[in-house]
Amino acid sequence: QKNDLSNVVILATGGTIAGVGETGAQAGYTSGQVGIETMINSVPGIEKLANLTGKQISNVGSQDMSIKIWLKIANRINELLASEDVDGIVITHGTDTLEETAFFLNLIVKSDKPVVTTGSMRPSTAVSAEGPLNLYNAVAVAAHPDSKGRGTMVVLNDQIHAARAVTKTNTNAVQAFVSPFRGLLGSVIYGQIEFYRKPFGVHSTESIFSVDDISSLPRVDIIYAAADSSADLIDLSIKAGVKGIVIAGVGNGNMNTAMLEACKKAVNQGIVVVRSTRLPSGYVIRNAEVNDDEIGTIASDDLNTAKSRVLLMLCLHETKNAKDIQEIFYNY
Numbered sequence: 331q332k333n334d335l336s337n338v339v340i341l342a343t344g345g346t347i348a349g350v351g352e353t354g355a356q357a358g359y360t361s362g363q364v365g366i367e368t369m370i371n372s373v374p375g376i377e378k379l380a381n382l383t384g385k386q387i388s389n390v391g392s393q394d395m396s397i398k399i400w401l402k403i404a405n406r407i408n409e410l411l412a413s414e415d416v417d418g419i420v421i422t423h424g425t426d427t428l429e430e431t432a433f434f435l436n437l438i439v440k441s442d443k444p445v446v447t448t449g450s451m452r453p454s455t456a457v458s459a460e461g462p463l464n465l466y467n468a469v470a471v472a473a474h475p476d477s478k479g480r481g482t483m484v485v486l487n488d489q490i491h492a493a494r495a496v497t498k499t500n501t502n503a504v505q506a507f508v509s510p511f512r513g514l515l516g517s518v519i520y521g522q523i524e525f526y527r528k529p530f531g532v533h534s535t536e537s538i539f540s541v542d543d544i545s546s547l548p549r550v551d552i553i554y555a556a557a558d559s560s561a562d563l564i565d566l567s568i569k570a571g572v573k574g575i576v577i578a579g580v581g582n583g584n585m586n587t588a589m590l591e592a593c594k595k596a597v598n599q600g601i602v603v604v605r606s607t608r609l610p611s612g613y614v615i616r617n618a619e620v621n622d623d624e625i626g627t628i629a630s631d632d633l634n635t636a637k638s639r640v641l642l643m644l645c646l647h648e649t650k651n652a653k654d655i656q657e658i659f660y661n662y
C-alpha cells in the first residue's frame with residue numbers, strides 16, 4: 331500500500347477474544363467462535379494504525395493449543411517476516427497457554443521485526459469486552475518501529491510483557507498477566523507506547539533453535555510436587571517413554587525423597603530432568619538443597635514450569651547433554 335503506515339498481519343488462533351456467550355453478563359461461553367474479519371471490524375480506528383491483513387490459523391480455546399499449531403504459526407511468521415512487505419505480526423490467542431506459545435515463538439522466530447501476541451479474559455459478547463482494545467494496542471505495538479528487537483511480546487490490559495517474563499496469574503480478572511520477577515517491557519495506552527527496557531535472554535535471530543528442521547517435539551511431562559506427593563507419576567512417565575520431565579517443585583525446586591529418588595532413576599535412564607518451582611516468582615538455584623551436579627538434574631533458573639517444558643522440548647531436539655541444557659536455561 332502506498333501510505334506511511336506499517337504493514338501488519340494478524341494471525342488468529344482462537345481463544346476467549348474470539349469467544350461467544352449467549353448473553354453479555356454470564357460466565358459461560360465458548361472460545362474460538364468469531365473469525366478474524368469480524369474481530370478486526372469490531373475495533374473502531376484500528377485501520378488508522380497499520381495496513382492490516384488478517385489470516386485464520388486455527389480457532390481453538392488455547393487449552394487445545396498444540397505443537398502442530400505452534401509449528402504452523404512459526405512457519406507462517408517466518409515466511410511473512412522474510413518479506414519486505416510485512417513489518418510486524420499480531421497473534422490473537424487464548425490466554426490459558428498464551429505464555430507458552432509466546433515463549434516458543436520468542437525462541438524460534440528468525441526476525442527482529444515485532445511479533446505481538448494478545449488475547450482477552452472476557453468473550454467478545456461480554457459487557458465491557460476488553461478484546462477490542464487489546465487488539466488495538468497489539469496492532470499499535472506491532473506497527474511501531476521501537477518494537478523491533480524485543481522478541482515476542484504479550485500485550486494485554488495496557489501492558490507490554492516479554493515472552494520469557496510473563497505469566498497468567500488470575501483465572502478471570504482482566505488484569506491477569508504479570509511479569510512477576512523481571513518486570514514489564516513497557517506500556518501501551520490507547521495505542522501510545524512507552525518501552526522501559528529490552529528483553530533479557532537470547533531470543534529470535536540469536537537463538538540456536540529453528541523451526542526449519544522440526545516436524546514434532548519430544549514428549550516432556552510435567553509433574554507437580556506437594557507434601558507427601560507420590561513418586562508413581564514419575565515412574566509412569568518413565569514407562570511411557572518420555573524424553574524429559576519437568577518437576578513443578580516446592581520452594582526452590584525441591585521435592586520429597588521418594589520423588590527425588592525417582593528423578594535419579596529417570597536421569598540414569600537418559601531422561602533429562604529439570605527442577606522448576608510451583609511458586610509464581612524467583613530463581614530455582616542450582617545445588618541449593620538438591621545436588622544437581624551429583625544427580626545430573628537441571629535448575630530452571632527463573633523459568634516457570636510450563637515454559638521450562640517448552641524450552642526443554644526444544645533443547646532435546648538438539649542435545650541431551652545436561653551441562654549444555656543448563657547453560658541454555660541460564661542464557662535464553
Ligand SMILES: NC(=O)C[C@H](N)C(=O)O
Pocket residue numbers: 344345346347361390391392393423424425426427449450451452
Ligand atoms: N481467556 C481465555 O482466553 C481462556 C480460554 N480458555 C483460552 O485460553 O482460550
